[in-house]
Amino acid sequence: MAELHPSAPIATYDTPTPRWVNLLTDFGRPVVAAWVMIMCAPGEHHLGKLAGWNDTLAWGMAGVLAAYAGIAAAVATKRPKGAPGKFSAVAGAWLSLAAAMSAQPVSHMFVTGHWTAEPRPPVWLVVTVSCIPPLVLGHLLHLAATPVRVKAVTPVVTQEQPETAPVTQASVPGEPPTTTPRHPVVPAGVQLLPIVPRPVAQAPTAPPSAPPIMYDDPRCAAIRPLYDTGLRPGTKAMRAAIIAAGFADCSDGIIRGTLRAEIERHEPHLAQLPPAPVAFTA
Template structure:
């Protein structure tokens, strides 16, 4: 029989960081960064002089490389993943780091005598160092012109209606129940129509002729009204009479155009129409 070994979970401890450690971290990073730039400046200044700049302008090489490394690293760390310019910023950070690192050994090789600039420095060194400032400027302008994140469409939520605190909010009223009306069965009808309506208000139908509205209630019997019944309804409503063809071909047709199911009702008996 296999044995089951249970091991207790490894406890975790949340130990607060001592104040002196946080202070050393906060102060130490800018101090180290400053000393690194001071130590690298002579080598970069030396390469600037070898490339042809005078003693004053050659110090700009140290400032250009230091600023390029700092700006590219800051942009690369702040750009979210997938944002425009993220890859370019990361590549620029690595390029600035490589330029700052390569400047030191190249300069030291000349200073220590492993390489010589007599009677003049190599062509590749002059061309490479001379191209650094314009390339740095172009890349920094590219990073500045690239948007930080992709443009998104902001959807504004509809504002909630303002209520007066002094006015009590009326309680919510439930929707009224569904009402089922059963129509009376005229003599001669073949079935009992049951019309289901809801008490909720619906948008009324707008007819082009008011006589259509006088005809529409006749369908509530569950039968399709005849010509005489429709004429009687029109006259009872106080509207102008019209021909049989207009009653059937225009008025009744318009009613059934808005509600096609009415045309499928069985026709009313002649006695009811009369």
């Protein structure tokens, strides 16, 4: 068997994902998320009632924890590394998951009789559950008040100043030097021709540049440079660009059906490019 040189490129193959796998990934996740919220809602409702809310308002505890977990996780995923609020969003996502998970065993301990709420619930439970809604509201407002800012750098152009310093000459030793302007000396009797200015060619004016494209999904900006090679990128190349830009991995259906479709909707000519070879795509 022939040995490969260490610097030789290794070709990988972009195996197409079966359609049923993409359907299960795209539509199965919202179904699972809905069932998880339905299963967690009774325990969070029970804690709300133990904390002192009536039966109707206690259902708001389930909605508060579910919305907090979803919003914090979405902000933590979409916000790039180093952006304002990235650390706070990640911490809030973990905190929301911890609150949602701890609500279930605490409620089940009371329901199954391991703990008792008679004659009244414990003080620590009442205080903790009562503080959850205002803390969630404060953190969501904090995330909304820290948008991603892009720092623009303006280049500074300096112009070279013409040399206008006069020429200083020392005529006689011991006397102060005389300053004469920097002009040529014309001998007597020499007739000078008039100076005719030469026309200066005007540089062609560059056409106005098109305004930048604003994508609905920020992950499209990480994929768009792949088209500059003159080839239509494949799924693995787009996934590698998304992960390199600091975003989370996503399914093949989202990469091809949502992100690449949005890029080619803004620039239809990109869809006509030849597909990239397998080795280049990888």
